[in-house]
Amino acid sequence: MNAPHSPRARLTALAALALGLAAPTAFAQAWPTKPISLVVPFPPGGSSDVLARALTDRLGQSLGQAVIVESRPGAGATLGADYVSKAKADGYTLLMGAVHHTIATSVYRKLPYDFEKSFAPITTVALVPNVLVVNAKSTATDVKGVVALAKAAPGKFSYGSNGNGTVQHLIGTQFAGLTGVDLLHVPYKGSAPLTTDLLGGQIDMSFDTLTPVVQHIKAGKLRAVAVTTAKRSSTLPDVPTLAESGMKEFDQGTWFGIMAPAGTPKEVVTRLNTELVKIIQSPDFRKRMEEIGAEPIGNTPAEMEAQIRNDTAKYARLVKEAKVSID
DSSP states (O other): OOOOTHHHHHHHHHHHHHHHHHHHHHHHOOSSSSEEEEEESTTSHHHHHHHHHHHHHHHHHTTTSSSEEEEOOGGGGHHHHHHHHTSSSSSSSEEEEEEEHHHHHHHHSSSSSSSEEETTEEEEEOOOOOOBEEEEEEOOOOOHHHHHHHSSSSSEEEEEEEETTTTHHHHEEEEEHHTTTEEEEEEESSSSHHHHHHHHHHEEEEOSSSSTTHHHHHHHSSSEEEESSSSSSSSSSTOOOOOOOOOOOOEEEEEEEEEEEETTOOHHHHHHHHHHHHHHTTHHHHHHHHTTEEEEOOHHHHHHHHHHHHHHHHHHHHHHHHHHOBB
């Protein structure tokens, strides 16, 4: 038996330490050896789903393994986030995170995860403007017209959102507060059922992201009244912003980004960031983003982390002002 401080014991300890230090690098070099799951916390058809599918084929080719979109909607995108937060931190389960998750931190009284601590940010894929949209049969052609209709039917003029505590919900509460109207909030599980009801006249308007409604706007079935971001959308350059329509400094949009469970090897996060940014900055991906009204980003993990931190603080203030809470 070796003495604790014998040369052989020291060599054995050093060898074990070297193997331990090399293990993450070896894992990263071998990764991926099987398909990767990208969890989308909203139903198919919405911006997050469209963005995910625009990425997965290209990412799969870059990594040499299939990247499969897995839909896990519900509870304002928190069910999918909870699932990924509990997944093994090995790079094989990823989340299409969104600004909604920074809002949920303040809206939900109890969340089974901590959005700032339970995930490793990889990169923000894109920012998608939200847009105030009404059915083409509506008499409202501008914000003043929408406000007039809402004031004529207090508590009955409705707007749909992707769920309680989502950015669409908070945009609605801000809009109501700034214009002095009493709106009826109708939460949905995602953009697809929301858009279906807007087209069918079951709800009066929405503040959804541009992606799921742009084709209906261009087809003349829906009317875009105003975008919610500070700048006009290049996809709808003739549509004014809410700020231009009298709501000074109104600036809300929806970003989407890729995240992994906290503890995922740094080398894997770096590899994913490198491959994803290449895709996001490629001409064909940028062209696809223009088609759906999205602004491609592709930042660093540190920049995405700062974005999450800043938005969490920002929406905490808005949630408190709007007095929105969910058990």
